[in-house]
Amino acid sequence: MQDISETITKETLAGQNGDLAHARAPEIVDALNAREPADSAKLLQSLPPEKAIEVLDLPGLDSTCEILAELPQDTAVSLLSGVSDDRAADIFKELVEPLRTTLLNGLNPETRNVISGLLAYPERSAGSIMTTEFVSVPSSWTIAEVLHHIRMVERTRETVYSIFVTDPVKKTLIQAVPLRRLISGDPHASVLTAAPARKPLMISPEADRMEAARLISRYDLLAVAVVDGPGHILGIVTVDDVIDAIVEESTEDAQKFGGMEALDEPYLRISxxxxxxxxxxxxxxxxxxxxxxxxxxxxxxxxxxxxxxxxxxxxxxxxxxxxxxxxxxxxxxxxxxxxxxxxxxxxxxxxxxxxxxxxxxxxxxxxxxxxxxxxxxxxxxxxxxxxxxxxxxxxxxxxxxxxxxxxxxxxxxxxxxxxxxxxxxxxxxxxxxxxxxxxxxxxxxxxxxxxxxxxx
Known part of the structure; x- marks a missing residue:
């Protein structure tokens, strides 16, 4: 059976309009990784914008910076505006000047400020891999209000499985409520009635990212909150971010243990x-x-x-x-x-x-x-x-x-x-x-x- 990534690549680059919207993003990533950046950029442009953003949002995509350089500037800015903030920050870390500044300035001010803030955190810190796209609600809301809010913002949030409840005045984190407890709770009751009795787990943005991984692994979490000194929630580290970090750390350790420096790129891509x-x-x-x-x-x-x-x-x-x-x-x-x-x-x-x-x-x-x-x-x-x-x-x-x-x-x-x-x-x-x-x-x-x- 012919590999689906080869089929996608051949059909698209030959000008045939296959229904790529239904192809899985990881399979399209394989197709992009098998091509030169210029061809990959053409393939990415041929996809529906939502699918292209989904593909660009995957960390397994090789030569992301080279592909973005081959795209028209407005297309690259549009795609970067759609990917999750933490993934966008990872991409901007790898971009070289002047493309980095050009694309960053092309983003809307709100997105640009968020990404610039993420880029300011130390490498390998919890802040560097956190996402700011989470669901946060005041403790004065009812469960019905929270569920309505989730329906309204779901498409713009990386995860909705954990809802973070804050003090309506101080804006500090009070509780983390699992979505399943909200679904089973009384719609007219306060959101805090669905919260577990224990305090939420938190981590500092300067903490090592592997500390976030240990918390998520030990307590079987889907996400852990990242807070500043006073307790204001800055973002969350999700389980998929942790998996990516663990894979990267393990790869580097394996290469170092073999008696060499860790590679910054895939084996076949390094010069x-x-x-x-x-x-x-x-x-x-x-x-x-x-x-x-x-x-x-x-x-x-x-x-x-x-x-x-x-x-x-x-x-x-x-x-x-x-x-x-x-x-x-x-x-x-x-x-x-x-x-x-x-x-x-x-x-x-x-x-x-x-x-x-x-x-x-x-x-x-x-x-x-x-x-x-x-x-x-x-x-x-x-x-x-x-x-x-x-x-x-x-x-x-x-x-x-x-x-x-x-x-x-x-x-x-x-x-x-x-x-x-x-x-x-x-x-x-x-x-x-x-x-x-x-x-x-x-x-x-x-x-x-x-x-x-x-x-x-």
């Missing part, structure tokens, strides 16, 4: 030079760090010349420490991101990782000893007359290296967060590189003790 810039810096830093491994091996050159058999287990030793460190780092980064842990919990983590590392190291150590024993006794490989001591060296070293890797990998996110860096910067390659160097020192230190007087 070659930008890709080199994002990956090259981290790769060079990791390469320079790995040079320490070579330096460590040079330090133990004499030991290596005396006991060549030790070199057979260097890859095993290094990878085990790096793997244990990467495991601990992954667990801690996620726990810190979800606020399951605070900076003050570092000692609890250390006390937990110490026995964990010792146990995991002991397990790997036993496996290493068994492997050397089997290879020696079955005649697969001859580790020499002191193979028992070699096995003991490998087993003991694995206990120390895995324990150190677990401690190092668990403490590094705390250190980065304490000095103001994103814990996700503690990438797996970075941890592995750090543990590689120390792993060699531990390995040869153990060998110097156990093999002294025999191979060394």
């Amino acid at each position: 070659f030079l930008e890709m080199i810039k994002k990956r090259g810096g981290w790769l060079c830093a990791l390469f320079l760090s790995e040079m320490l491994t070579a330096s460590a091996m040079q330090t133990f050159q004499t030991e290596l010349e005396k006991a060549i058999v030790l070199t057979l287990f260097i890859p095993l030793i290094m990878s085990s420490g790096g793997n244990s460190g990467s495991q601990a780092t992954s667990l801690l980064i996620r726990s810190l991101a979800l606020h399951e842990l605070r900076l003050r919990d570092w000692w609890r983590v250390a006390l937990r990782e110490l026995p964990t590392g010792l146990t995991l190291g002991a397990i790997l150590g036993v496996i290493g000893i068994v492997r050397i024993t089997l290879w020696q006794t079955l005649g697969i490989f001859d580790y020499g007359p002191h193979w028992v001591l070699v096995a003991a060296t490998v087993g003991t070293a694995l206990v120390g290296i895995v324990t150190f890797g677990s401690l190092c990998g668990s403490m590094l996110p705390f250190i980065l967060k304490r000095i103001g860096f994103d814990p996700a910067s503690a990438s797996a390659p970075f941890v592995a590189t750090l543990v590689d160097v120390t792993g060699l020192v531990i390995y040869f230190g153990v060998a110097a003790v156990i093999l002294r007087g025999t191979l060394l």
